[in-house]
Amino acid sequence: MSTASDVGYHAQRQARWHYGEIAFWLIVLACGFAFPSRYLIMTDILRLALFAMSLDLILGYAGIVSLGHAAFFGVGAYAAGLLALHGIVKEPVLALIVAGLAAMVLGFATSFLVIRGVDLTRLMVTLGIALLLEALAERFSNITGGTDGLQGIEMQPIFGEIPFDMFGKTGFFYSLAVLFLLFLLARRVVHSPFGLSLRAIKNNPLRAAAIGIPVNRRLIAIYTLAAFYAGIAGALFTQTTAIASLDVFAMERSADLMLVLVIGGTGYLYGGLIGAVIFRMLQELFSTITPQYWQFWIGLVLVVIVLVGRQRLHRWVLYVPNLIIRQIAGRKAIVAVPESDS
Amino acid sequence: MTAILTNLFDGVAYGMLLFVLACGLAVTLGLMNFVNLAHGAFAMAGGYVCMVLVNRMGWPFFAALPLAFVSSAAIGIALERMLYRHLYTRSHLDQVLFTIGLTFMSVAAVDYIQGSSRVFINLPAALQGQFDLFGVGIGRYRLMIIVICGLLTIALQMVLAKTRFGSRLRAAVDDPRAASGLGINVPQVFAFTFAFGCGLAGLGGALSAEILGLDPYFPLKFMIYFLIVVTVGGSSSITGPFLASLLLGIGDVAGKYYVPKMGPFVIYTMMIVILIWRPNGLFGRTAAR
Numbered sequence: 167m168s169t170a171s172d173v174g175y176h177a178q179r180q181a182r183w184h185y186g187e188i189a190f191w192l193i194v195l196a197c198g199f200a201f202p203s204r205y206l207i208m209t210d211i212l213r214l215a216l217f218a219m220s221l222d223l224i225l226g227y228a229g230i231v232s233l234g235h236a237a238f239f240g241v242g243a244y245a246a247g248l249l250a251l252h253g254i255v256k257e258p259v260l261a262l263i264v265a266g267l268a269a270m271v272l273g274f275a276t277s278f279l280v281i282r283g284v285d286l287t288r289l290m291v292t293l294g295i296a297l298l299l300e301a302l303a304e305r306f307s308n309i310t311g312g313t314d315g316l317q318g319i320e321m322q323p324i325f326g327e328i329p330f331d332m333f334g335k336t337g338f339f340y341s342l343a344v345l346f347l348l349f350l351l352a353r354r355v356v357h358s359p360f361g362l363s364l365r366a367i368k369n370n371p372l373r374a375a376a377i378g379i380p381v382n383r384r385l386i387a388i389y390t391l392a393a394f395y396a397g398i399a400g401a402l403f404t405q406t407t408a409i410a411s412l413d414v415f416a417m418e419r420s421a422d423l424m425l426v427l428v429i430g431g432t433g434y435l436y437g438g439l440i441g442a443v444i445f446r447m448l449q450e451l452f453s454t455i456t457p458q459y460w461q462f463w464i465g466l467v468l469v470v471i472v473l474v475g476r477q478r479l480h481r482w483v484l485y486v487p488n489l490i491i492r493q494i495a496g497r498k499a500i501v502a503v504p505e506s507d508s
Numbered sequence: 509m510t511a512i513l514t515n516l517f518d519g520v521a522y523g524m525l526l527f528v529l530a531c532g533l534a535v536t537l538g539l540m541n542f543v544n545l546a547h548g549a550f551a552m553a554g555g556y557v558c559m560v561l562v563n564r565m566g567w568p569f570f571a572a573l574p575l576a577f578v579s580s581a582a583i584g585i586a587l588e589r590m591l592y593r594h595l596y597t598r599s600h601l602d603q604v605l606f607t608i609g610l611t612f613m614s615v616a617a618v619d620y621i622q623g624s625s626r627v628f629i630n631l632p633a634a635l636q637g638q639f640d641l642f643g644v645g646i647g648r649y650r651l652m653i654i655v656i657c658g659l660l661t662i663a664l665q666m667v668l669a670k671t672r673f674g675s676r677l678r679a680a681v682d683d684p685r686a687a688s689g690l691g692i693n694v695p696q697v698f699a700f701t702f703a704f705g706c707g708l709a710g711l712g713g714a715l716s717a718e719i720l721g722l723d724p725y726f727p728l729k730f731m732i733y734f735l736i737v738v739t740v741g742g743s744s745s746i747t748g749p750f751l752a753s754l755l756l757g758i759g760d761v762a763g764k765y766y767v768p769k770m771g772p773f774v775i776y777t778m779m780i781v782i783l784i785w786r787p788n789g790l791f792g793r794t795a796a797r
Contacts, residue, residue: 225601231600231601231604233604279780279783279784282783282784282787283783283787285543285600286537286543286600286735286739287739287783287787289543289600289604289735290732290735290736290739290779290783291780291783293732293735294732294776294779294780294783295780297732297772297776298773298776298777298780301770301772301773301776302773305769305770305773417728417731418728421608421612424604424605424608425605428605458619458620459616459619459620460616461612461613461615461616462612462613462615462616462617462620464609464612465608465609465610465611465612465613465614465615465616466609466613467609468605468606468608468609468612469591469606469609469610469613471605472595472598472602472605472606472609473591473594473606476602
């Protein structure tokens, strides 16, 4: 028997903070102090994690397959770069929000194209939009700097107080703070009735429409939000590296992003974060083995993951940790990746 | 006026080439509802086989073309039997990930074997240069492409419309379940069609080295073009993708000639506009159900 209060109870239980989650964030914070020589790559991972979380919002929760998510990343990156370069908005946090909003506007405008049609049409339209923006950025090279990218960006101190240092320490903690705040927001969103309705749409749009969920409006809303997140990730990229080049729009970036999410698992927000860590480590590993051909191994990883099956793979990975957890905390505490196919 | 005709001619040649490259993909999508983003990799394989045969082993160009077809078809059928068939029932996301993975692997592998620079196939002297026909400049190579691709299209249309295999294939595309209920061996039809489509892509790849440029990034660069052909053209018939290819070819050539500054802008805009206007493709039913 599953009554309304029952459903509400389970939804609330899901939404509550677990010890594991608190531990996760503490570990992330601890990493910031434990590896002071690795700020650059850790910042990179945080950025990727935020970007992946953005894709998770639409892929894992709303079931929209996108091959052009780099479009919003790129718009955010260029917006932040231009704002800083021309001194329009000097304060980084404010510029970050403005850049995010710019991507959000684009997301809102394009969401009407994306909600039409089936998976394949969506793939095409998202990919097409990213390619279109790349072509535009190349065309208006007097604004974007063309293939050279935006150069000579100088970041002002955050809130006018904390300057960016050359070791990337500020950049790291700045990115971490942004990621954490946005994570809190995303967590709130996906556990709200709005988030639950998205899952209903993902499982069966027709049924969702039949029980009175405005399917298209919900999809537009989440797509716009995801664009905002991706824009922020792009802006962080520009602010922490002080460059913005054409490859922010590249299709490989969108494809890599999918891999990140597939490694981590979709539909529970942490997938992007964990996936980003593993992906960067894999990339480092492959590029030390074969500097020029690491793409081959990334491709192989993708193929193997799909052939083995994402669910099975996640079960294998969690087998040993779960054995330990079961010993300590009992059967109920075991961890599982909530798998969701679209 | 003559410039317009020359452009039209180039556009038609380009479009025909795209059709040969992409028609295999249309069938794959229509028949098995399988999103194969690695289609360009088969084209690239054909192109490189042809290049090695002609440049390194001194085969005549026209003898190497059939081999490009055969080798791509062989790779296609091997991969279909080993890998692809496990994925027909999986979600689109899985298919996309899998085929992107394959594409990455093919790019890196070709880069490793042949280097990353663009390759050219040595053409026989008879195919080089152009001649004037009533003042319209006609490239010999492009004329050959139009002839070969035109003949292929007619042959394909005949096979689909007149032969027993063609009617089986059409039945399987229209409704795979009903078709298998009638005793048609759908997986077998599919495997054969898949191999044939890959072979055509390989042939297209060999022909396109001169026009589109052949380098290891070919599958990524032209993925969008193949997808445009398929989504815009639909998969209910062979005419849809054919017209879509011609439209795309002429549009792209004209766009690059008249508004060179806009670059590839023209076709992307065209595609998005068409997909907004007719989300299911210009010509009838869409590929994906």
